[in-house]
Amino acid sequence: xxxxxxxxxxxVYLRRLLRxxxxxxxxxxxxxxxxxxxxxDNAVHQPLGVDLQQFNPSRRDPAWRRALGLAxxxxxxxxxxxxxxxxxxxxxxxxxxxxxxxxxxxxxGAGPAPPxxxxxxxxxxxxxxxxxxxxxxxxxxxxxAGTMETFGLAPLEALACGTPAVVPACGGFLxxxxxRSAIGVDHAT
Numbered sequence: 001x002x003x004x005x006x007x008x009x010x011x012v013y014l015r016r017l018l019r020x021x022x023x024x025x026x027x028x029x030x031x032x033x034x035x036x037x038x039x040x041d042n043a044v045h046q047p048l049g050v051d052l053q054q055f056n057p058s059r060r061d062p063a064w065r066r067a068l069g070l071a072x073x074x075x076x077x078x079x080x081x082x083x084x085x086x087x088x089x090x091x092x093x094x095x096x097x098x099x100x101x102x103x104x105x106x107x108x109g110a111g112p113a114p115p116x117x118x119x120x121x122x123x124x125x126x127x128x129x130x131x132x133x134x135x136x137x138x139x140x141x142x143x144x145a146g147t148m149e150t151f152g153l154a155p156l157e158a159l160a161c162g163t164p165a166v167v168p169a170c171g172g173f174l175x176x177x178x179x180r181s182a183i184g185v186d187h188a189t
């Protein structure tokens with residue numbers, strides 16, 4: 001019940017804080033609905049965008065895969081983001097293990113909980129958006145397992161690069177899921 005009390009207190013705090021603003025911008029319809037559910041009428045849905053000059057299919061580069069030492073037939077699943085507990089990265093490691101030897105998970109980012117596994121390659125965080133765009137465009141599928149995302153910019157950037165995405169069917173990801181280029185998975189944890 002402590003969680004219920006904490007959640008209720010957080011809602012009261014947020015309602016009091018956010019009603020003081022002329023507008024509260026929400027990047028996803030889910031977040032917009034969350035603000036409205038607090039009883040506020042100052043929410044504005046303002047989706048995030050992607051710089052298509054940087055994030056587009058022309059960034060695909062076979063040299064990126066070769067630099068990782070991957071055989072040509074490997075299927076590259078890519079995660080880009082923070083290495084944190086709430087991102088559920090062990091789910092991605094388990095997934096790649098279940099898929100078999102033809103699959104490899106490449107995780108690009110930084111944080112206290114990087115993924116570990118036999119077919120996992122961890123790459124450091126890269127502040128260069130062109131390098132990130134190259135990775136996103138060069139992977140076969142973008143994957144994410146975090147279920148607490150308010151929007152999900154990395155999968156949107158992957159989609160802009162022409163890379164399909166598999167994400168949890170919840171939170172801010174719901175704006176991206178179309179059943180074709182972005183697939184939602186019901187139970188990612």
